[in-house]
Amino acid sequence: MKDTTLLIAGMATLSAGTLAFRLSGPLLRKRLTFPPWAEKLLEAAAVILLAALVATTALTEGHAFVGPARPVGVLVGGILAWRKAPFLVVILAAAATTAILRLLGVP
Amino acid sequence: MGSIYRTLSPRALRPRASRTPGPTGPGPTGPAPTGPAPTGPAPTGPALPGPALAGGVRRDIAMALLAVWLVGLSYGAIAVASGFPLWFPAAQSVLVLAGASEFLFIGIVAAGGNPIAAALAGLLVNARHLPYGLALPDVLGTGWRRILGAHVMNDESVVFALAQDDPPAKRAAFWTCGLGVVICWPGGAIMGALIGTAVRDTSALGLDAMFPAVILALIVPALRDRPTRRAALAGAVIALAATPWLPPGLPVLLALGALLLLIRRRPAPKPEQPTP
Numbered sequence: 001m002k003d004t005t006l007l008i009a010g011m012a013t014l015s016a017g018t019l020a021f022r023l024s025g026p027l028l029r030k031r032l033t034f035p036p037w038a039e040k041l042l043e044a045a046a047v048i049l050l051a052a053l054v055a056t057t058a059l060t061e062g063h064a065f066v067g068p069a070r071p072v073g074v075l076v077g078g079i080l081a082w083r084k085a086p087f088l089v090v091i092l093a094a095a096a097t098t099a100i101l102r103l104l105g106v107p
Numbered sequence: 108m109g110s111i112y113r114t115l116s117p118r119a120l121r122p123r124a125s126r127t128p129g130p131t132g133p134g135p136t137g138p139a140p141t142g143p144a145p146t147g148p149a150p151t152g153p154a155l156p157g158p159a160l161a162g163g164v165r166r167d168i169a170m171a172l173l174a175v176w177l178v179g180l181s182y183g184a185i186a187v188a189s190g191f192p193l194w195f196p197a198a199q200s201v202l203v204l205a206g207a208s209e210f211l212f213i214g215i216v217a218a219g220g221n222p223i224a225a226a227l228a229g230l231l232v233n234a235r236h237l238p239y240g241l242a243l244p245d246v247l248g249t250g251w252r253r254i255l256g257a258h259v260m261n262d263e264s265v266v267f268a269l270a271q272d273d274p275p276a277k278r279a280a281f282w283t284c285g286l287g288v289v290i291c292w293p294g295g296a297i298m299g300a301l302i303g304t305a306v307r308d309t310s311a312l313g314l315d316a317m318f319p320a321v322i323l324a325l326i327v328p329a330l331r332d333r334p335t336r337r338a339a340l341a342g343a344v345i346a347l348a349a350t351p352w353l354p355p356g357l358p359v360l361l362a363l364g365a366l367l368l369l370i371r372r373r374p375a376p377k378p379e380q381p382t383p
Contacts, residue, residue: 057319
């Protein structure tokens with residue numbers, strides 16, 4: 001594993017910066033208005049980031065394709081979410097699908 | 108359970124546009140209260156979770172917290188399986204308290220990335236908490252409560268706060284869900300880390316599919332909007348195409364290039380747009 005000091009520095013950066021984001025919203029809210037298109041763009045940016053996160057964590061490991069079991073599980077979860085299944089059903093179905101595929105020998 | 112699906116949906120994050128200026132909330136300067144107020148909860152401070160929340164809302168929050176706990180379980184297990192010491196996911200889950208960025212951090216460092224670079228990538232993912240704070244009604248209070256309240260601001264607590272109708276219910280939902288996450292996320296992470304040290308092969312349980320599935324479920328409502336869906340899909344393709352060539356974390360940031368799809372189409376008059 002990495003050098004522990006560097007790990008702690010990374011964790012401190014992430015936690016302090018995240019708290020700064022969380023505090024600045026309510027503070028800015030009192031004195032700032034975004035034009036509607038900018039608000040829309042901010043929201044879209046969050047969705048795009050998260051979609052890219054889904055794609056990379058579902059399909060890749062390191063620099064390479066991870067094997068079909070995980071993305072198929074995520075796909076099953078995604079279809080259930082699209083059909084408005086309860087949240088818990090979505091994530092349990094995703095994990096169960098992947099686990100069953102691996103049990104059957106799919107990587 | 109439907110309310111959690113409104114996370115990140117454009118409507119949920121834009122109540123500010125319709126907000127009327129002027130004094131908000133039950134302030135002491137309003138019409139003088141006559142007689143003893145029988146049912147009003149205290150106007151400031153964290154919630155008395157009970158009376159202000161309907162049973163259905165409380166059940167929804169409990170389900171969301173159970174999901175948070177389960178994802179925390181997978182987070183702790185994955186962290187330990189990736190070679191992190193047990194204390195790391197435990198400490199990070201308390202201090203950062205934002206799942207997606209923590210997964211990203213663990214993933215980048217486990218893949219050989221620099222922890223500071225991993226923290227910056229995580230901060231980019233967490234930048235969404237700024238617009239959350241802008242969209243959030245005044246539920247935090249002041250002083251130390253504001254700091255604690257800001258710390259427990261997350262996808263779930265914001266969604267549940269925005270879904271309630273009146274300020275006491277918003278406050279109660281926000282604090283119930285937020286404080287619940289403070290317990291469930293680290294609790295799940297610590298238990299997952301313990302399981303991860305005991306069970307060598309966590310991938311057999313399919314836990315690694317949980318995180319992408321959770322994030323996907325959270326953005327599904329936003330993806331029902333066609334332009335957003337197209338941009339998100341383009342961003343995913345950009346990130347995937349860049350993954351073999353770039354250090355971890357960067358591909359996700361590059362995905363923001365897909366915003367150009369939305370910027371370019373805005374000024375152009377759309378043919379299908381109805382003229383008022």
